Amino acid sequence: MKKLSDKQRRIMKYIDRFLSDKGYPPSIRDIQKGCDISSTSVVDYNLNILENRGMINRHADVSRGIQLVGKSTSSERLVDVPVIGMIAAGEPIPVPTPDTWDIAAVSDTMGVSQELTQGKENIYALRVKGTSMIDALINDGDILLMQSVSSIENGQMAAVWLKAEKEVTLKKVYVESDRIRLQPANSQMQPFYTSRDNIEIQGKVIAVLRQMK
Amino acid sequence: MKKLSDKQRRIMKYIDRFLSDKGYPPSIRDIQKGCDISSTSVVDYNLNILENRGMINRHADVSRGIQLVGKSTSSERLVDVPVIGMIAAGEPIPVPTPDTWDIAAVSDTMGVSQELTQGKENIYALRVKGTSMIDALINDGDILLMQSVSSIENGQMAAVWLKAEKEVTLKKVYVESDRIRLQPANSQMQPFYTSRDNIEIQGKVIAVLRQMK
């Protein structure tokens, strides 16, 4: 794929800015003026190239019928996730309640790109308190994106409640013939074994976010 | 504020669906057909009401010049960040070039919530290759959000190139009287000391993203 010309890049940029600025796409003549191009036909010419490259979609005979591909109309790329509480070693994690999913009823939410949630449903977030999950490469203050699920597949990272030990831990869960193997994310560390009825899956870990101060 | 009429609600819904469907706003006549309204003037009439109520913005004499208010802000909450390469222990990290910041010219980008970048400029992303940064609680496959800066403050996490050792490491950097202290994020681990002219700050770490499979 050949590189875009300078003019084509300017046009892409202009459409993008115009769109997020005004909420509707520019006309050919808007682009002409905005990018300082001499003729509408030149704009048309370059738009056709951009369409062939798959950068935009054009709708014939529709005024301002330009669509930026990949920019799936803004709001769908951002998901609001409820932050329902803390997670710490010694206490069970907060469980999502029915009105957790009603963003309007939740006090604390955070915006997350859909690339991160992969379009999954029933996502919530937890703040990590304490350094007890260092072995999962998770630090104090990190944020966990969790999915509320009834069961998980082998090898997936989950928040697991250990009944006997009365603590929650983040591990990759493997069901073996007669026991459960809990494997830390840090592969240098040893797995932990326990019985099937000592554990309770509290949620599946989708992603970890850490923000530096 | 009086309630919207049934027709006005239908129009709002139609504009919303049309917009997220096609990426550009509907014309008056699109709305007329889509909402089964008898005349363009009726559409115009109701659009004026919706504008007075602050539900939409209209731009005079601009075809498809309808803007849904409230929807425009969501795109501003998402930032597109260029992913400019890999980071591994034994090699210097890719350096942002002038056209790195031109999203249209970069092949790989990812959407990130502005809550994460805190509105900072000059943000780029790196994929982590290998497990050499376990001591910074960073795993293979993680994504680093970096900021291109000329200097950093004491205690901030940075990607540091160690000239003598010929490797890059992620540490909190402290300038002490006669030496540099590099402190791992994992507080259980020992700091590393080196001389001032053995290091080269390659970027400031803004955030870490980890996605589970």
Added chain:
DNA sequence: AATCATAGAGAACACCTGTTCTAACTATAT
């Protein structure tokens, strides 16, 4: 020098589209 692909200029056409005007039709209150 001749050829060809790529890019640009300018103008004109035909349709799209916002706007406006007039007239008629409700519904409610007087």
Added chain:
DNA sequence: ATATAGTTAGAACAGGTGTTCTCTATGATT
């Protein structure tokens, strides 16, 4: 019944807008 405000119909106008056509310019290749 009368008046008034709110809503609807239909048509027509003027300018916006995508498209197309012809001609020109540039630059690499033969």
